[in-house]
Amino acid sequence: MKLQFDKNQEYQLQAIQSVIDLFDGQPLNNSDFEFSMANTNSGSITFTEAGVGNNLALTEEELLTNLNKVQKENELREDEISPAIEKLWYNEDASVKGVLEGKSVVTEFPNYSVEMETGTGKTYVYLRSIYELNKVYGFKKFVIVVPSVAIREGVIKSLQITFDHFQEIYENQPADYKVYDSGRLTDLGNFAKSNAIQILVINIDSFTKDANVINQVRETGIKPIEYIQKSNPIVIIDEPQNMETDIRKRAIANLNPLFTLRYSATHKNLYNLVYKLDPVKAYDLGLVKQIEVDSVVARNDSSGAFISVDGFRMAKKSVTAKVSIFVNEKTGVQKKQVSAKVGDDLYKLSKNWDIYKDGYVVNEIDADNQFIEFSSGQIVYQGQAVGGLTDQVLREMVDATVENHFKKEKELQGKGIKVLSIFFIDRVANYREYDDSGNTVQGKFAEWFEESYTKWQNMPAYRGLLSFKAKDVHDGYFSQDKAGKYKDTKETRTTKADDDTFNLIMRDKERLLDEKVPLRFIFSHSALREGWDNPNVFQICTLNETKSDIKKRQEIGRGLRLCVDQTGARNLDRAINRLTVIANEAYESFSKALQKEIEEDCGVKFEGRIKNARARTSVKLKDKWMEDALFLELWEKIRAKTEYKVDYSTEELIANCVAALQAMPPIERPVIYREKNVAKFVRDAKGKLIELGGEQKGSKEKMVKDTNYEIPDFIAYIQSKTELTRDTITQIVLNSNRLGEIFNNPQLFMDSVVRIIKHEFDRIKINGIQYEKIAGQVYEMKLFESAEIEQYLENLIEVKKQAKTLYNYVAIDSLSSPERRFAEDCESRDDILFYVKLPRTFVVKTPIGPYNPDWALIKKEDGEETKIYFIAETKDPKAAKDRTLLRDSERLKIACAEKHFEVIDHVNYRVVGSVSDLKV
Structure with missing residues (x-):
């Protein structure tokens, strides 16, 4: 198969033309046979003792004029228009931060950035820009x-498959491309001397250090890098966000660029942005696949000794491990990350959770080999997780990927489009292992895959769709050691073995697209996430044993390209071009992370979701506020403190709890839950982007039947959360006749019992609560000073009638329209003599936590002399009339507040929807 390229893609031509227009006015070069050594600055090439080099004749003022014109034509934001040509700078001294005069090196050459979403042909654009820059201006290096x-x-693969395409467009213009090889330094001499287009591809790490071969003086008396320097090359930087360290910026400057062109979907720094095709625009134009997420998550999964080693922290004299475990918090058992050192006991770190009681003392932490050994002899490696429902979730993810693959195969049957799925894994041993004799054996992922593939292959709906055997349709692309055994690739550095792996998967790009080739499922190490993609990847599954921290845009980027058929032609049908991401998190979590990354990486703002940090002001007390007669009068009425006591019957509590437990929904075994959502960019009426939403396409649950749990001391657990006696708890649980359900899911059972007991206990306590004033104890007036803070303007109402309140602004919840209306009415109505929003520190104690009422007011009816003192709680008008619409905790706290203010003389407590509801 030979991949076909469309030379008339409008957005690509626009990106290319934008670069060409940056040098408008650059004099065209004379014929290659007409030059003068004395007149080297007249055109786009110059001749030196080393050979042929590029030349730029425009002034910086001309370059800036061209840049601004291009930026405005491409409708960039005002803050993206360059006030000057931004230069690259770096510090030789690592201790220096920022640009310091005399300590920072500021380069002279211009830098330009082009932003293009992954999958839209970024490499094609910059390769074609090379030919276009040569055609229009004569640049060659x-x-x-x-x-x-x-x-x-x-990049090499792209150069190979586009070469004939570009030769056809540019009338067989002589061009040569090479990969830098420290063993073939003569290539650099040819690069300098040749008068044809010369393209050199080089890895940044090949020339960053003085010790690199390219920077060493050779027997010729010069450094090989000088051949590049004297050519004044146009330097194209692919993924420049990875080259922002001082040492890498210095290395780029050392190439002596004529200028740099920086191409990425995720720039870290935008040096003179020229053209922008962000992910939102790419989606809208149908230039990349649509995304749907098939979420696979565990529910009710908090039983069992879960351990995940997430990383290590090295210090001079110690090493600690970051470990995720279940922690026994006040609100129940939660999965949390803790720091552990040698000698630490997970039982204590988990706050005495029974499942870690025996054998979980940390005996050894080996950061080099990335594992922890416990006193039981158990070893857990980084990236590995044990316990919980980890394996069940991963297995379901494999099955979900295979299911989606077969659905896509059936959908595309007869269209000549091969379907590929890719699994990214962290540990090769999960796919391929070795027995004691050194023979390869299947890891758990390979076993699960073949079981799943065979199952779906034999389903009536898919029978006959794929005739290949399970063992033939999947393979792994992993590095190998000297003995030929697969090994993990380190993310931070690559070896010769890694190079061979990358070469293999790149060479196989077209072969993978051939329908006759059985291979359809690719298992690859995580290091291949960046740099490899294939247009026909329709499913991506990241089999992390812990939640993946790889960027979502990077993860999905491997499959965003529009698919091609067996002739190599692109298929533009949006219904077909749909990428399914099988994720081990809920869609809401996935989409929020993706939305955040798009905002951070591209500056695409989501209207109404980001506050303006500068739109803030101070809320201040008015002058002589402590002398305000109306305030002092009101304060004297409401400032008394109270204490409460409760009177309840244990028998009544037991009866209520038993009845509530009997009505409790069944305690089911843990389930693996799947939900498929299609990503949608949600816009307002004006077309502005609001958020990344989702449209649900389906869901299903699978009960986990093969999980057996050790039953902890559940009475002790419930007692620690409720403060009831063991005898009371025992009576409640036994009389409910629900105890047998603890074997389905111990943690869910215990947490459900705790929640019900606490709720019933709160209810019965509040029913019998009594408040009394505490003699001599009152709230202090300095509470109001603590409310003097800075607030967002959108949360404030400016006070016009200062005599009626204490502050210059009334601070409200920006989402609360009842509060906003209430404050505005208080200021405008004549019957409200004085009002104040009570500080958050003005609280009434209750058995379920402190309660802070909203307002204190003085009201006077028309024609009457009597003043009425109110404490008001503002709620939605419907909820103010029908308290069943409120949350239980709100309802119970309000009930306590009513009892508190009953003992405060001459003060009326009201729950209101508006000022009009303030009645005696």
Whole structure:
């Protein structure tokens, strides 16, 4: 198969033309046979003792004029228009931060950034820009700098498959491309001397250090890098966000660029942004696949000794491990990350959770080999998780991927489009292992895959769709050691073995698209996430044993390209081009993370969801507020403190709890839950982006039947959360006749019992609560001073009639329209003599936590002399009339507040929807 390219893609041509227009006015070069050594600055090439080099004749003022014109034509935001040509700078001294005069090196060459979403042909655009820059201006020397071997191999592959395409467009213009190889330094001499287009692809790490071969003086008396420097190359930087350290910026400057062109979907710093095709625009134009998320998550999964080693922290004299475990919090058992050192006991770190009681003392932490050993002899590696429902979730993710694959195969049957699925894994041993004799054996992922594939292959709906055997349709792309055994790739550095792996997967790009080739499911180490993609990847599954912290945009980028058929032609049908991401998190969590990344990476703001940090002001007390007669009068009425006591019957509590437990929903075994959502960019009436939403397409649950739990001391657990006696708890649980359900899911059973007992206990306590004033104890007036803070303007109402209140602004909840209306009415109505929003520290104690009422007021009816003193709680008008619409905790606290204010003389407590509801 030969991949086909469309030379008339409008958005790509726009990106290319934007770069060309940056140099408008650059004099065209004379014929290659007409030049003068004395007149080297007249055109776009110059001749030196080393050979042929590029030349830029425009002034900086001309370059800035061109840049601003291009930026405005491309409708960039005002803050993206460059006030000057931004230069690259770096510090030789690592201790220096920022640009300091005399300590920072500021380079002279211009830098330009092009932002293009993954999958929209970024590499094609900059390769074609090379030919176009040569055609229009005559530039000839180009260096493509890449941050990794994976990306380098992707660029080489692109150069190979586009070469004939570009030769056809540019009338067989002589061009040569090479990969820098420290063993073939003569290539650099040819790069400098040749008068044809020269493209050199080089990894940034090949020339960052003085010790690199390219920076060493050779027997010729010069450093090999000088051949590049004297050519004044146009330097194209692929994924420049990976080259922002001082040492890498210095290395780029050391190439002596004519200028740099920086291409990425996720720039860290935008040096003179020229053109922008962000992910939202790419989706809207149908240039990439639509995304749908098939979420696979565990529910009710908090029983069992879960342990996940997430990382290590090295210090001079110690090493600690970051470990996720279940922690026994006041609100119930929750999964949390803790720090552990040698000698620590997970039982104590989990706040005495029974499942970690025996054998979980940390005996050894080995950061080099990335594992922890416990006193039981158990070893857990980084990236590995044990306990909980980890394996069940991962197994379901494999099955979900295979199911989605077969659905896509059936959908595309007869269209000549091969379907590929890719699994990214953290540990090769989960896919391929070795027995004592060194023979390969299947890891759990391979076993699960073949079981799932065979199951779906034999389903009536898919029978005959794929005739290949399970063992033939999947394979792994992993590095190998000297003995030929698969091994993990380190994210931070790559070896020769890694290079070979990258070469293999890149070379197989077209073969993978051939329907006759059985291979359809690719297992790859996580290091290949960046730099490798294939247009026909329709399913991506990241099999992390812990929740993936890889960026969502990076993860989905491997499959965003529009698919191609067996002739190599792109298919533009949006219904077909749909990428399914199988994620081990809920869609809401996935979409929020993706939305946040888009905002951070691209500056695409989601209207109404981000506050303006500058739109703040201070809320201040008015002058002589402590002398305000109306305030002092009101304060004297409401300032008394109270204490409460409760009177309840244990028998009544037991009866109420038993009845509530009997009505409790059944305690089911843990389930693996799947939900499929299609990502939608939600816009307002004006077309502005609001958020990344989702449209649910389906869901299903699978009961986990093969999980057996150790039953902890559940009476002790419930007692620690409720403060009831063991005898009372025992009576409640036994009389409910629900105890047998603890074997389905111990943690869910215990937490459900705790929740019900606490609720019934709160209810019965509040029914019998009594408040009394505490002699001599009152709230202090300085509470009001603590309310003097800065607030967002949208949360404030400016006070016009200062005599009626204490502050210059009334602070409200920005989402509360009842509060806003109430404050505005208080200021405008004549019958309200004085009002104040009570400080958050003015609280009434209750058995279920402190309660802070909203307002204190003085009201006077028309024609009457009597003043009425109110404490008001504002709620939605419907909820003010029908308290069943309120949350239980709100309702119970209000009931306590009513009892508190009953003993405060001459003060009326009211729950209101508006000022009009303030009645005696």
